[in-house]
Amino acid sequence: MKKAVNITGKLGGDDGFQDRLLSYLNQNLPYQIVRLTPLRRNVFIVRLSDGFQFVLKGYSSLRRLKIQEAFIQSLKKEGFPFTYSMYSFPKEHCLYFESQYFGIFEFLTKGEEPFFYDSKKSCQEGLQLLEKFHGVSEKLVGSYKTLLPFFHLIEKWEERFRQFKSNIPMLSFFLQKEVVQDLSDWAEWSLAGIKQEKGALQLFPNVILHGDVAHHNFFRSSNGELLLIDFDLISISPAMIDYLQYANRILPFLNWSCKELSSFEQLLPYFKHTIFLYALVYPTDIFREWNRLVKDHSFNDTRKVRAVMELTIGQYDKRQAFYEEIKTRITNGGN
Incomplete structure (x- = not known):
């Protein structure tokens, strides 16, 4: 297993935060996680051993996380498919680590032309x-x-x-x-x-x-x-x-x-x-x-x-x- 790269306090806490999070995820998810890549504070790209990727995002409360899960599901159910999917866990199996509740989002592959307000x-x-x-x-x-x-x-x-x-x-x-x-x-x-x-x-x-x-x-x-x-x-x-x-x-x-x-x-x-x-x-x-x-x-x-x-x-x-x-x-x- 590859060792995770440490991140700065600005992105996730103290210098050992990412290593501790990686260990926690490998203990609590049925996947072999080989890398965490920080995007911003409490948001990471997670790469599995088979190459599959997803986005991990932390929330300050379980309520905020569950509202996000429910709202995204509601959007798709009502006919708005133009967003990512979010994978939910039963309440008793939520990912809770160092005061953060973590949700799992679909990893989206960027296109060749990013979106800007330039035209x-x-x-x-x-x-x-x-x-x-x-x-x-x-x-x-x-x-x-x-x-x-x-x-x-x-x-x-x-x-x-x-x-x-x-x-x-x-x-x-x-x-x-x-x-x-x-x-x-x-x-x-x-x-x-x-x-x-x-x-x-x-x-x-x-x-x-x-x-x-x-x-x-x-x-x-x-x-x-x-x-x-x-x-x-x-x-x-x-x-x-x-x-x-x-x-x-x-x-x-x-x-x-x-x-x-x-x-x-x-x-x-x-x-x-x-x-x-x-x-x-x-x-x-x-x-x-x-x-x-x-x-x-x-x-x-x-x-x-x-x-x-x-x-x-x-x-x-x-x-x-x-x-x-x-x-x-x-x-x-x-x-």
Whole structure:
């Protein structure tokens, strides 16, 4: 048997964590495991002696693990095959190791062309898949309404803004005062408008949101099929919440063009709703990344700082012009 390669504390605990996990798995699974390859914290690719591979992922509670198992099974049963499978164990035979409950996921083979938001075609393909996901997840809301939280947009964004404002003394070493003020002004204007129009959210049916529509959660398989993965942040709310996050993700690749964004058939209907327009102005991505940088004490990591600075400043003028166009649309009644 090959000895497992140690991993850093960042990926799985102390330096002997992977060796201990390998020993535990070989004692508790009816397979000969020859290698664990870390992907990120508490997520590993497991290779068996016959070459078969699967993904092992740790959860902080058995409840979270079981919800993932049930939800993925529900998706497939209701007609959404565009994701991985998850292999479940009876409750009494769950994999529990050093405060983590581990689930086993199908290993997906990557295609030659990974998925990125680097073309309008890719952006459209991702939206089409997300639309299919919402079409199925809407049917599941009744079954999961007591298991999943409701996503409260206003509360979430107000808290993110509070964190950003509390971090301003630290951010002043990196950002000009005028930039910080602009970001704060945009957030205040956006939140005020969303609160004013919050009743409009009742016009939309609830779905189960994916919650993290970053490009890396869209997976291009070896047969060219696009899959949706990683449902750790699922919650209940109108589909507009996922589409807002998706819009925020793709706008930098669209050069912050309002015309390009509204050209997608899945997004165009939302441009008729003022609450969606107000929400597009909230700089959620910038707040998220600066707050994370402060929380993780990563100011000495030049690579991370450079990436967040580029996000903030790189297309600042285009972002500002986009926001001004949105404000004009609202002033003109959404036209």
